[in-house]
Amino acid sequence: xxxxxxxxxxxxxxxxxxxxxxxxxxxxxxxxxxxxxxxxxxxxxxxxxxxxxxxxxxxxxxxxxxxxxxxxxxxxxxxxxxxxxxxxxxxxxxxxxxxxxxxxxxxxxxxxxxxxxxxxxxxxxxxxxxxxxxxxxxxxxxxxxxxxxxxxxxxxxxxxxxxxxxxxxxxxxxxxxxxxxxxxxxxxxxxxxxxxxxxxxxxxxxxxxxxxxxxxxxxxxxxxxxxxxxxxxxxxxxxxxxxxxxxxxxxxxxxxxxxxxxxxxxxxxxxxxxxxxxxxxxxxxxxxxxxxxxxxxxxxxxxxxxxxxxxxxxxxxxxxxxxxxxxxxx
Numbered sequence: 001x002x003x004x005x006x007x008x009x010x011x012x013x014x015x016x017x018x019x020x021x022x023x024x025x026x027x028x029x030x031x032x033x034x035x036x037x038x039x040x041x042x043x044x045x046x047x048x049x050x051x052x053x054x055x056x057x058x059x060x061x062x063x064x065x066x067x068x069x070x071x072x073x074x075x076x077x078x079x080x081x082x083x084x085x086x087x088x089x090x091x092x093x094x095x096x097x098x099x100x101x102x103x104x105x106x107x108x109x110x111x112x113x114x115x116x117x118x119x120x121x122x123x124x125x126x127x128x129x130x131x132x133x134x135x136x137x138x139x140x141x142x143x144x145x146x147x148x149x150x151x152x153x154x155x156x157x158x159x160x161x162x163x164x165x166x167x168x169x170x171x172x173x174x175x176x177x178x179x180x181x182x183x184x185x186x187x188x189x190x191x192x193x194x195x196x197x198x199x200x201x202x203x204x205x206x207x208x209x210x211x212x213x214x215x216x217x218x219x220x221x222x223x224x225x226x227x228x229x230x231x232x233x234x235x236x237x238x239x240x241x242x243x244x245x246x247x248x249x250x251x252x253x254x255x256x257x258x259x260x261x262x263x264x265x266x267x268x269x270x271x272x273x274x275x276x277x278x279x280x281x282x283x284x285x286x287x288x289x290x291x292x293x294x295x296x297x298x299x300x301x302x303x304x305x306x307x308x309x310x311x312x313x314x315x316x317x318x319x320x321x322x323x324x325x326x327x328x329x330x
Contacts, residue, residue: 026164026165026317026318078141080143080144081141081142081143082141082142082143082144082147082308082309083139083140083141083307083308083309084137084139084140084141084142084150084306084307084308085135085137085139085140085306085307086135086136086137086154086205086208086209086304086305086306086307087133087134087135087136087137087304087305087307088133088134088136088201088299088301088303088304088305089131089132089133089303089305090131090132090133090134090270090299091129091131091132092122092132092297096297097122097129099292099293099294099297100122100272101120101122103173103186103272103290103292103294104118104120104122104186104272104273106286106290107186107273107283107286107287109286117275118186118273118274118275118283119273119274119275120272120273121271121272121273121274122272122273132270132271132272133270133305134190134198134268134269134270134299134301135217136201136202136205136217136304137205137206137209137214137217138209138214138215138216138217140209140214140215141214142212142214142308146212147308149212150208150212150306150308151306151308151313153208153211153212154204154205154208154304154306154313154315155313155315157204157207157208158201158204158304158315158317159315161200161204163195163197163200163201163317163318164195164197164317164318165300165301165302165317165318166193166194166195166197166300166301167194167298167299167300167301168190168191168193168194168197168198168268168298168299168301169190169191169295169297169298169299170188170189170190170191170270170294170295170297170298170299171188171189171190171191171295172188172189172294172295173186173187173188173189173287173290173292173294174186174187174189174269174287175187175279175283175284175287176269177278181278182276183274183275183276184274184275184276184277184278184279185269185271185273185274186271186272186273186274186275186287187269187270187271187272188269188270188272188294188297189266189268189269190265190268190269190270190299192265193265193268193301197301198264198265198268198301199262199263199264199265201304202217202218202262202264203262205217206219206262217264218262218264218267219262270299301317302316302317303315303316303317304317
């Protein structure tokens with residue numbers, strides 16, 4: 001019996017209904033049958049296959065940084081809360097993985113100290129390839145009874161939107177810190193997405209999390225700049241908050257109108273590596289001088305993913321993009 005049974009011409013079974021209006025708006029080009037990759041007689045694995053093994057086994061029930069390369073938990077675990085994240089997943093091609101591996105190897109040449117070692121996000125400790133992602137929410141926490149309503153709310157919002165699958169390009173490289181300044185990430189910054197699609201998905205995510213008492217992503221500096229002092233405003237951040245409790249709605253009351261006009265195009269990114277302390281001047285200078293062809297990297301976006309605990313829900317957009325960048329009906 002095969003490990004996974006599915007038809008070569010069928011969808012991989014992502015959650016979320018498609019509205020007829022949205023489907024018509026996204027329908028362009030000619031429908032093409034999916035074909036297996038060159039040199040293979042087998043059809044590609046469905047997207048949902050990767051979701052079955054998305055989580056690693058828990059080594060300890062305590063926060064032990066020594067088990068995680070020195071990383072410390074930013075959001076403390078509270079019994080009964082479920083860690084939650086909304087994101088876009090991207091598996092780099094073999095060619096793109098090599099580009100990024102070479103980039104990280106180049107960065108490691110100038111980081112002899114353990115705290116400055118650039119850790120890769122491309123592969124696990126056992127060498128297995130890992131997916132990268134574009135965040136659409138902060139790491140938040142839901143109560144057990146909120147999981148199903150939250151999932152339904154996100155599915156409905158994405159399904160009713162007019163957002164079609166799209167392709168976004170890499171704009172360049174940068175070092176950015178998380179909100180708590182506990183880790184610095186080597187990231188690929190992204191170009192503004194066609195039809196403002198990333199901002200549209202972010203607005204849907206932010207509105208959804210706020211209904212459930214959670215803080216929005218990338219909103220602090222644009223909606224509530226008075227909260228941070230001048231020095232904090234000047235620090236680069238990737239938008240994580242010190243407050244992710246279920247009572248966070250008290251911190252973020254009724255900013256939906258402002259969120260609808262927020263442009264976070266300069267904030268979207270894909271992290272490829274990290275260090276525990278601020279990058280040295282040598283690392284920053286090396287990145288500025290690094291020649292790369294990452295502008296050739298394109299990310300196809302056709303699914304939004306929601307992870308609650310170890311469970312993953314894939315919310316499909318209305319259609320898919322083929323290799324010629326034409327939108328086609330599923």
